[in-house]
Every structure is written in C-alpha cells, then in structure tokens.
Amino acid sequence: MTSIDVSPPDTAQGTAPSPVRGWLAVLAVTLGIFALMTSELLPVGLLTPIGTALNVSEGTTALMVTVPGLAAAVAAPLVTVATARIDRRLVLALLIGMVGTANLASAFATGFALVLVARFLIGISVGGFWSLAGGIALRLVPERHVARATAVVFGGVETASVLGVPAGTLVGDLSGWRTAFAAVGILGLISLACMVVVMPKLAPERTMTFADLPRVFRTHTAVRVGIAMTFLVITGHFTAYTFIRPILRDDGIADGMISVLLLVFGVAGITGNFIAGALIAKRLRQTVCGIGVLLAAAMAVLAIADHNTFSAAAILILWGLGYGAVPVTFQTWILNAAPTATEAASSLYVSMFNLSIALGALVGGLAVDAVGAVSVLWIGGVLAILVLPIVGSARGRDRR
Helix, strand or coil, rough: CCCCCCCCCCCCCCCCCHHHHHHEEEEEEEEHHHHHHHHHHHHHHHHHHHHHHHHCCCHHHHHHHHHHHHHHHHHHHHHHHHCCCCHHHHHHHHHHHHHHHHHHHHHCCCCHHHHHHHHHHHHHHHHHHHHHHHHHHHHCCHHHHHHHHHHHHHHHHHHHHHHHHHHHHHHHHHHCCHHHHHHHHHHHHHHHHCCCCCHCCCCCCCCCCCCCCHHHHHHCCCHHHHHHHHHHHHHHHHHHHHCCHHHHHHHCCCCHHHHHHHHHHHHHHHHHHHHHHHHHCCCCHHHHHHHHHHHHHHHHHHHHHCCCCHHHHHHHHHHHHHHHCCHHHHHHHHHHCCCCCCHHHHHHHHHHHHHHHHHHHHHHHHHHHCCCCCCCHHHHHHHHCHHHHHHHHHHHHHHH
C-alpha cells in the first residue's frame, strides 16, 4: 500500500503504455498480490495435517504464520527505501519469483526448519511487494481509471484474505497440503511471467526515507489511532482464526466439511467488503466499530457451546462479514489520516498489519498448547472489542 499517484501513466522511456496493456499489467500485479497473501495465510487451514506430517504440535506449526508476518513487518519499509533507485518492475518480479520458489520449496521440504526458512523468504516478499504494488499499478492506467485500478489491486489483498485460505484448504484436503503449497508456488510463477510480458519498465519515483516514518506517526493523531485499531483487530482475528481448524474439529465438525465452512467464510468476507465499501464514505467510524462488534460476537458465540455444521456456518458468516470489511475500511482510514504523507502512513500500516498477523499466531499458539483451542476465541474477542473505546476516544479528541 503506497501513496495514490494520480499523474498520467509513465514508463522508463516517458511514453504512456496502451490502456489494454496497462490493465493487463494491473491484473498481473493483482494476481501477484493474491498469490503473496494466500502464501502468507495458507497454513491457517492446514495446521493439523502439516503438524502431523512434520511431527510438530499445532502451536509450533503456527510459526508458519508468525515467521512471515514478522519478516513482512520489517521488510515493508526496508524494501521500499532500499530499492528507491531500482526499476519497479524488476523489484516486483524478483519478489514474486521468490514467493513462487519458496512455496515450491515448502511443498518438497522434509523438515520443519526448511519450511520456516521458506516462510521467512515469503514474508520478505509480502512486505516489499505490498508496499510497492499499489503505486506501481496506478502508473499503468489513464488518470480516469485510477480509482478503479486501486480497487482492483487491493482486491487481491482482500480476496486472498477471505478466499485464498479456504481454497487452499480445499486443495489440501483433496490432494494433500504439499499440493496446496505447490499450487500457490506455481501461481506466483505465473504472475511473474505475466508481469515480465505485460508490464513496462518503470523508473522509480520519489520514495519515503526512514525519517518519514516516526514523523508521520508523531504528527498525525488519526494515524496513531489507525495503527492501534489495526493492532487490536488483526491480532485478535489471527489469534483465533489461525486455529479455526482445530476449534471446529473439537466441536465435532468433520475434516471434509471444514474446507466448505471456510469457503462460506470467504463468501461472507467478499460480501462484507462490498458492504463496507458502500458505508465508509459517510460512516467510517461506525464501520470500524461494527467490525469490532461482529468479530467479538462471532468468537464469543463459537466459544460458548458445541455446534453442528449449520450453526458453525452461521457463526462463520458473521465472522466473515466482519473480517471482510477490514482491509478496505482500515486502508481508507489510514489514507484519510495522512493525505499529504500517504506513503509513510501506508508503510506503517502494512508493517503493523503483518506484525499483528505474526503476534496473533504466536499468542494463539502459546494459548492452544498451554490451555486449549477455545481459549484463543476469548482472547481474540476481547482484543477485537477494544477497538470501540479506541475509536470513541479519537472522536472525543476530534470534538474538542
């Protein structure tokens, strides 16, 4: 997520690409983001079979989510600054190529240590690619298409978050978890090939410096609120959602139905994204509060009693509606919070988003191993509902 550049599209030669080729490049970048984010979150639906195959506990297996999250949090600003003078097409191609290779390495790994090395490389790619891709895509289309291009590019993030995991889980259930990782790896390489073919050379524009990060955090109250919201909601969500498979299994849900339920979650998430998109222009704060309430309610209901397939589906629909609204809502909050420093603010947001994924998986893993799977639902619900006083206090400061 970088600043929205509404200048005309350009290339290294200073001429605009054809609209058709520009949109093909946007789609290639979107496919890359989908592959990246699906790679980061894929272990969520496959913790049990991966842990069994590699002889590690489910809590330890959750490091497959923690490690790339931590790496992405650090890589987001580092890659953006370090590659400031390098052709953006080359940088994106290298990052997505590394994702494809790392996923294939995971698919053929015989030990958990090698899997974690591959996951670390995926984290670097996620942080760097996500921080650069939005701005690059906007340089590929005419000015009148900027808003649509933005929606398409970040649709890759949202779609991966709500559909990538269910689809990967389904593939894993049908053909084995290694097949799921191999499929995402091949998808990354396909994205690489598409970018090489359709994306023009793009000379780097002015990027942020490291000094911009503390400056925008210090001088923009709404940025600090947005970062706090992201920490609470994303950490709470992934504390619980990382272990959704063992939670559902403990409720007596058959393995074959879990992938179906996660697909239900994904469809609800897409719906939540569209609902939030219609609300945030005039009701941004209320949408944020609604997300916290929906997530906390879904986790609490799931924790209270045993469930059958139908009641679990209803709860996951509620949960999916809440989480599906997160990316577009929080992204809009951050961009509105610092309209003159969107690149630095967005980099902080990307870092906190991925750091929160890592922290959620880590905290959840410790809780599952020490207490049991249901405990993560209560932890996640409490974190999610805490977004209400955060937003409320920010509104009070605005009134004063």
